[in-house]
Amino acid sequence: MSDLSFFEKVYAVVRQIPYGRVTSYRAIARYLGSEGSARMVGWAMNHSHTATLDVPAHRVVNRIGMLTGKHHFGGPHVMQQLLESEGIEIIDDQIVHFEEHFWDPAREL
DNA sequence: TGATTGACCAACT
């Protein structure tokens, strides 16, 4: 684990997010400890397309469940559609019942 | 190599 770069650690965690669940940038940063900040997680997601494995970045949102990075999925509605296809309801770019869908790696992993 | 930026967050004004 320690051999992995911060990015790879982020990818590893995001890949383990269960179907129909979401988490936040801050939760991932907190789970990884002081090795990075929420900003770094977002930055890692920005480069997630460079990762060899598929990273379900659509399951990662900001702390209030808002789809801040939806524009980076190739379209402004792709992220929302992906989440809705997993049974997550979204209104105004915001996840409904976010706390119910929330998956905390530090708590569940 | 210094300055800027970024899919964020919390504190401060």
Add this chain to the structure above:
DNA sequence: CAGTTGGCCAATC
């Protein structure tokens, strides 16, 4: 109560 500022650390300009 809304807008600004600082901090986080790496990548890009």
